[in-house]
Structure formats: structure tokens, C-alpha cells
Amino acid sequence: MSRNMAELRAGERGWVCALRLSPLRAAPLLRLGLFPGTEVQCLLRSPLGDPTAYRFRGTTVAVRRGDAAQIDVRAEPDAHNPVRGEEAPCAQN
Amino acid sequence: MRTELKQGHAHVVCLAGNPNVGKSTVFNRLTGLRQHTGNWTGKTVAPARGLWKREGTTYEVVDLPGVYALSGGTPEERVAAEFLDQESPDCLVVILDATALERTLALALELLPRHENLVLCMNLMDEAERLGLHLNCAALSEALHVPVVPTRADRADSVERLRSVIEAACLRREGEQRCAERPDVGGITTMTAAERMQAASELAGVVCSAKAASRRNWDRLLLGKWTAWPVAVLLLFFVLALTVWGANLPSALLEQLFSGLGTWLSTLLADASPVLQSLLLDGLYGTTAKVISVMLPPMLIFFPLFSVLEDLGLLPRLAFLLDRPFAACGACGRQGLCMCMGCGCNAVGVTGCRIIPDERERLAAILTNALVPCNGRFPTLILLAGILLGQNGQLRPLAAAALLTGFLMLSVAVTMGSTALLRRTILRGGSGTFVLELPPLRRPQLGQLLVRSILDRTLRVLGRAVTVAAPAGILIWTLAHVQMGAETLLPLLARWLNPFAALLGLSGVLLLAFLLSFPANELLLPLTVLIGTAGAALTDGGNPTASLLALGVGPQTALCAAVITLFHWPCSTTVLTVWHETRRLKWTVLSVLFPTAVGCLLCMALHLGFQIFG
Incomplete structure (x- = not known):
């Protein structure tokens, strides 16, 4: 079952399966390496609720809710298209 | 300083790297006080320049703006890409962050086919050590057929080796003994950005053996709901x-x-x-x-x-x-x-x-x-x-x-x-996105x-x-x-x-x-x-x-x-x-x-x- 990235709670992980953003909005995220297959962990929300800090590929990046809601994540890595995240996909999910 | 730069023949050395990898620290240590155009933030679009001299040879260092890629989507990327195309530096140094190897390596892979005289600088080794990471620079050097030099943030003299490797690379180029054609490692010349990131990820897995211990999390205080x-x-x-x-x-x-x-x-x-x-x-x-x-x-x-x-x-x-x-x-x-x-x-x-x-x-x-x-x-x-x-x-x-x-x-x-x-x-319409990297807190x-x-x-x-x-x-x-x-x-x-x-x-x-x-x-x-x-x-x-x-x-x-x-x-x-x-x-x-x-x-x-x- 896939959810969107904005639905991840602090501490939760997900694996990106699709970016439903316009190319212009997707560009800054892709530049930082948020390709489909990437493992993402939700770190914490800004005190006012938005944006949220996510951790992927060894770095922390702030993303607004509006953008995160357009990014689908699944609970487990895609076995057919594995992309190794900063930590090896583990079986904790 | 300007006249000094113009005098005689100088080897041009270019520093490239992601933002927040300690690039300006390396630049400052290489050049000392002999530089002009200081950066206010890492976002100065005109590149900073400096130099060092050894045995009568001048090495001019150009600090390109920090970029994640060279695709030309941002002003910094255009400046960096234009500079590399037009000024053809004698040596291109790509600064990697040892604590975030995967992403910083993607830029290195993109730059690798664009320059025949590339040197990788594995920066922030001390921080990686503290996080319990073991990095095999030799393995990276072997995989990509380029010199890889480790440097540390806590020791100013750690750039000495980098300096001699750069000098050797410049001299090699001058003597027209170009390094043997590098094999097209895994076909990087034709990779898409996603494939490059995947390749960087796999390579990082080989070079970096352990999983990072978690940092002390000051962000809970600095970004916490009530604090x-x-x-x-x-x-x-x-x-x-x-x-x-x-x-x-x-x-x-x-x-x-x-x-x-x-x-x-x-x-x-x-x-x-x-x-x-x-x-x-x-x-x-x-x-x-x-x-x-x-x-x-x-x-x-x-x-x-x-x-x-x-x-x-x-x-x-x-x-x-x-x-x-x-x-x-x-x-x-x-x-x-x-x-x-x-x-x-x-x-x-x-x-x-x-x-x-x-x-x-x-x-x-x-x-x-x-x-x-x-x-x-x-x-x-x-x-x-x-x-x-x-x-x-x-x-x-x-x-x-x-x-x-x-x-x-x-x-x-x-x-x-x-x-x-x-x-x-008067400025109605169109809202941009907000995507911003929050770099780890580092000791200045x-x-x-x-x-x-x-x-x-x-x-x-x-x-x-x-x-x-x-x-x-x-x-x-x-x-x-x-x-x-x-x-x-x-x-x-x-x-x-x-x-x-x-x-x-x-x-x-x-x-x-x-x-x-x-x-x-x-x-x-x-x-x-x-x-x-x-x-x-x-x-x-x-x-x-x-x-x-x-x-x-x-x-x-x-x-x-x-x-x-x-x-x-x-x-x-x-x-x-x-x-x-x-x-x-x-x-x-x-x-x-x-x-x-x-x-x-x-x-x-x-x-x-x-x-x-x-």
C-alpha cells in the first residue's frame, strides 16, 4: 500500500515510488537525489507544522507539505528496482 | 593581487563540490590569505580566486560555487559549467563529504567524463571517524582511476598532501604525458542523473564500510516544537x-x-x-x-x-x-x-x-x-x-x-x-518551492x-x-x-x-x-x-x-x-x-x-x- 511522503510521521521510513510533481518543482528534489527507489526518513516537523525535515542519501532536507504530498512512498523497498539508501534497506518494516 | 595573478604562467586549479562539504575551508587552507573576492555566503555567484606558489610555479585556485549537479538549472550551476567549458582548468578537484559520500559522489561521477585531470578530495575525514565510518580511499581511487586524497577539518596541515597531488597532476598535464585514457567506468559518460545516483550509491557502499552512528541531535532543541x-x-x-x-x-x-x-x-x-x-x-x-x-x-x-x-x-x-x-x-x-x-x-x-x-x-x-x-x-x-x-x-x-x-x-x-x-x-502569482538542505551542525x-x-x-x-x-x-x-x-x-x-x-x-x-x-x-x-x-x-x-x-x-x-x-x-x-x-x-x-x-x-x-x- 502506498502513502504520500507528507503522511510519514516523525521517525517513520518509506521508499519513494513516484514523484507526481511538475518538472519545475521536482527538479530541486531530484538534484538532491530523491529519485524513485530512494529511502526517506521523516525526521521532524517545523514548530509551525510546515515544512518537514526528511533524511535521505545521508543528508537532511526541508520539504514543504504541498510538495511532499505529491510524492508517493511505499513501506518496503521495491525488490525489482532496489536503490541502496544511506543505510541498507532493513527488515524493520 | 590581480597583477600577481596575471604575471607569468599559472596553473589553473578548479575546486568543485556540493554545498556544505567544507569546500571553502579547503580553499582557504590551500591559498591562505592570497585570495580576493571573498564569499559572503556559499552562494556568491562569481567564483573566488586565490593562489599558492611553489618552486617558481604559480597555482591559481578557483573556488566554483557549490552545486549539486551541472545540469544548468540554477545560476550557480550555469556559472560552474561555463567556467569548466571556457577556462579549461589544468586540474579539477572535486571535494567529497566523507559523511555523505553517496550524494557528493554523484557530482564527481558527473564531472569525471568532463575532465581528464581530476583529483578527488575526501574531506571531513575526522567527522567520519567520529561517526564510526571507515572509508577506503584506495578502493575509490582504483574504481574510478583517479587520485583520492583524504583531508580533515580539524587539521590545517591535512591539505599538504592534496597540494602535492594537485601539483603533480598539473605538471603531468604540462609535460603532455596525459594520464592514460581512463576506462569508461561502468559507462558513466552516458548515464542519466538517476543512474548516476544509483552508481554513486553502489560505489559508496563499497568504499564506506560501516553505518554512521547517529550524531548528537541538537536539532531537537534548535528545531523542537516548544524550544x-x-x-x-x-x-x-x-x-x-x-x-x-x-x-x-x-x-x-x-x-x-x-x-x-x-x-x-x-x-x-x-x-x-x-x-x-x-x-x-x-x-x-x-x-x-x-x-x-x-x-x-x-x-x-x-x-x-x-x-x-x-x-x-x-x-x-x-x-x-x-x-x-x-x-x-x-x-x-x-x-x-x-x-x-x-x-x-x-x-x-x-x-x-x-x-x-x-x-x-x-x-x-x-x-x-x-x-x-x-x-x-x-x-x-x-x-x-x-x-x-x-x-x-x-x-x-x-x-x-x-x-x-x-x-x-x-x-x-x-x-x-x-x-x-x-x-x-504588483508581484502576484506563481509560488516557488522551498527545498533546502539542513547541513549537519559543524564546529566553525x-x-x-x-x-x-x-x-x-x-x-x-x-x-x-x-x-x-x-x-x-x-x-x-x-x-x-x-x-x-x-x-x-x-x-x-x-x-x-x-x-x-x-x-x-x-x-x-x-x-x-x-x-x-x-x-x-x-x-x-x-x-x-x-x-x-x-x-x-x-x-x-x-x-x-x-x-x-x-x-x-x-x-x-x-x-x-x-x-x-x-x-x-x-x-x-x-x-x-x-x-x-x-x-x-x-x-x-x-x-x-x-x-x-x-x-x-x-x-x-x-x-x-x-x-x-x-
Whole structure:
């Protein structure tokens, strides 16, 4: 079952399966390496609720809710298209 | 320095890398003090240059702006790509972050096919060690067929090996013994960005054996739901308090020094005509000395403190906190960073707005940047705070800093309101995204930071202030000495302005001082004293607070003056910068009119309030 990235709670992980953003909005995220297959962990929300800090590929990046809601994540890595995240996909999910 | 760079043959060495990988630290260590074009933030679009020499050979180092890729989507990427294409450096050094190898390696893979003389620098090895990471540089070197040199942030001499590897690479190229054609490792020349990231990820898995231990998580405090805002305000208060408190004594000492120097100069000029003597001493020297003694000490404290916050990685976190309210105004958190830069100097803040990708959001940020008081306005605000608190000449730093923090928060609120207004009227439409990397908190390189913040920021801003203060001093002296009937021009002009000034709750003298300080906000205080005392000598070390009080500046006038100090036209340098950044007369004129209108309206409202309720 896939959810969107904005639905991840602090501490939760997900694996990106699709970016439903316009190319212009997707560009800054892709530049930082948020390709489909990437493992993402939700770190914490800004005190006012938005944006949220996510951790992927060894770095922390702030993303607004509006953008995160357009990014689908699944609970487990895609076995057919594995992309190794900063930590090896583990079986904790 | 420029001529030195041009002389003879120099090998050009180019540094490339992601933002936040310690690239400027490596650059500073390679070149020492032999550089020009300092960076304000990592976002300076023109590359910084420096050099080192060994055995008669010069190595010129170009520090490209930090980029994530070369696809040309951002101004930094275009600059970096253009530079690599056009200047074809002898050696290209790609700086990797040992603690975030995967992502920094993707850029290296993109650059690998573009240059035949590549050197990888594995930076921040000490940090990786602390996180328990083991990096196999030899394996990386073998996989990519390029030299890989580890460097550390905690040891300045760790760039020595990098330097010799670069030198060897340059010499090899010169001798036309080009390194053997590198095999096309895994077909990187034809990879897409996603494939490159995948390849970088796999390679990082081979090179880096262990999983990173978690860092100490300060973000829970700095970005926590209940702690973030109090910590941010306390930090601001702390920086301001230290600036106010620390600047008092050196300011007084400098004034004494300059007044002593003035006496000595007057004995030198004893033979000159009295008019020339007065022009040079009271006009030129007096104004310049005043500007330096008022400006230099706060800058010497504020700029290094600001650099510490910057190097720690606190500024992106501030943007993270501020993004929500800015989003409500149709802007983004990056504008908060531009405002921080504006706190140092509005011209720098306006240039810094380049980090905002959306054109309309950027224009709104440029037009509102002058609503944040720059360093040159701080002395005035501190003094007015003193009068408002009823501390005649005796400044209590904590209370003054608290009031100053209040002033700054007012300025933030007005900036947000103005941005919202602009974004709903003339700059309507299109909202950009906000994606910002929050780099790990890092210990600043204090020695380097001090040198750079003094050389690049303090001296540059001071130099600019002095170049305008000197001619302005002569102009003002002339205004103060040219007779029109029974009076000189200054009091006459001040009287003309009186009716309009009264509307704003100011006096003609103050308004004239504001108008004449267009070249530099730093001139305001000396000007007020000068006009108020109708051109009497400045070198007597006259106390500005006393002079203001003698002019009848009470708390009400002081409050109006503080509001106008916060919100009025930007200084000439800033206006010029707005022109450079927008290339449109419309926006340049608006950048002057808009803050002026904001200040005038606020002052009129305030004055009206005083008349009704006071």
C-alpha cells in the first residue's frame, strides 16, 4: 500500500515510488537525489507544522507539505528496482 | 593581487563540490590569505580566486560555487559549467563529504567524463571517524582511476598532501604525458542523473564500510516544537547584547585616538589658510574619523559572531523555522536568510536574494530587504534606544539590547507584511518551492573565520563607508559654511524641512540628516550632531547622545526617529545593487519609494497617535 511522503510521521521510513510533481518543482528534489527507489526518513516537523525535515542519501532536507504530498512512498523497498539508501534497506518494516 | 595573478604562467586549479562539504575551508587552507573576492555566503555567484606558489610555479585556485549537479538549472550551476567549458582548468578537484559520500559522489561521477585531470578530495575525514565510518580511499581511487586524497577539518596541515597531488597532476598535464585514457567506468559518460545516483550509491557502499552512528541531535532543541522560537530569540538577543556591550569601550577609545590624531594634524596644518584647515580637519577628517569610530567596533564584533552562526549551520535552520510564516506571505524561508545578510549590509542582502529561485519571490525580497536595519544603522538605533530608556549617556547594555531585539522583530513583522502586500498586488502569482538542505551542525573554523570576516566583510564595508564619508564630509562642511544672508545653508535647509518633518514627528535637523546620509547610513549620527551644532568641529569627541538631547530629542521624537531609521530609502550602494540585480529602472525606483512610504506612513500614524493620546 502506498502513502504520500507528507503522511510519514516523525521517525517513520518509506521508499519513494513516484514523484507526481511538475518538472519545475521536482527538479530541486531530484538534484538532491530523491529519485524513485530512494529511502526517506521523516525526521521532524517545523514548530509551525510546515515544512518537514526528511533524511535521505545521508543528508537532511526541508520539504514543504504541498510538495511532499505529491510524492508517493511505499513501506518496503521495491525488490525489482532496489536503490541502496544511506543505510541498507532493513527488515524493520 | 590581480597583477600577481596575471604575471607569468599559472596553473589553473578548479575546486568543485556540493554545498556544505567544507569546500571553502579547503580553499582557504590551500591559498591562505592570497585570495580576493571573498564569499559572503556559499552562494556568491562569481567564483573566488586565490593562489599558492611553489618552486617558481604559480597555482591559481578557483573556488566554483557549490552545486549539486551541472545540469544548468540554477545560476550557480550555469556559472560552474561555463567556467569548466571556457577556462579549461589544468586540474579539477572535486571535494567529497566523507559523511555523505553517496550524494557528493554523484557530482564527481558527473564531472569525471568532463575532465581528464581530476583529483578527488575526501574531506571531513575526522567527522567520519567520529561517526564510526571507515572509508577506503584506495578502493575509490582504483574504481574510478583517479587520485583520492583524504583531508580533515580539524587539521590545517591535512591539505599538504592534496597540494602535492594537485601539483603533480598539473605538471603531468604540462609535460603532455596525459594520464592514460581512463576506462569508461561502468559507462558513466552516458548515464542519466538517476543512474548516476544509483552508481554513486553502489560505489559508496563499497568504499564506506560501516553505518554512521547517529550524531548528537541538537536539532531537537534548535528545531523542537516548544524550544525553537525561544532559542532563536535568545540567540538574537545574545548577539545584539554582545555587540552593544562590546562596542562601547573600543568606540570611546577610538574617538580619543582620533581626537588626539586631529590635534596633531592641526599642528601640521598650522600654516595653511584657516578655511582650508577647517575644511580638511572638520569636514574631511572629522566626518571620516567619526564614521570609523562609530562603525568599526560593532562590526568587529557583529560580523565574526554572524559568521559563527553561519558556519555552525544555524542560518538554514532559521529558514526552516521561518518558512511557514513566509509561505503565508507568498514568500519562502530563504528570504529569512537574505534578511540575515541584510542585517550585516543591505547591499549584500539584495545580492543574496539570488538564492530565491522564483523570480517574483526574489523581487519581493529585494524590494523589502532595506526594511531590515543594516549594521550601519545599528549605532543610531542603539543611541535612540538609550534615549527611549531614559539613559542619558549611560547605556545599560542589556536593556538596550532588549529594545534593539524589539526593533528587529518589528522590522521582521513589517518586512513580512510588506512582502505579503507586494505578493498580492504588483508581484502576484506563481509560488516557488522551498527545498533546502539542513547541513549537519559543524564546529566553525574559528581562526579562518576571524580572518575572513575581518578581511572580507568588516574591511570591505568599512572601506565603502569611508569612501563615501570623506566626500560627504566635504559637502556637509560646505553646506555648513556657505553663508546665505545671515545664516549658513544647513540651518536654513533644516528650517525648510521643518513643516514636513513635523508631520513625521521629527525635526528638520533630523530629517536633513536622514536625507544627507543617503551615501551611507553610518553618516546619520555624525551628521545630526554636525547639523545640530551648525557645523562646529567634530573632533572634540562630542557625545552624540548629549547633542541629541540638546537638540530637544525627547522619547516621542526618538521613537519616530527609530521608526524612520528602520524604514527608509536604502543607501546609495544598495540602490546601485538593486539596479545590478534587476536591471530595471522600475524596480530600482520602487526599492527606494517602497520602504520610504512604509516608514513615512508608520511615523505619521505614530505621530498622530501621540497627538491624540499623548
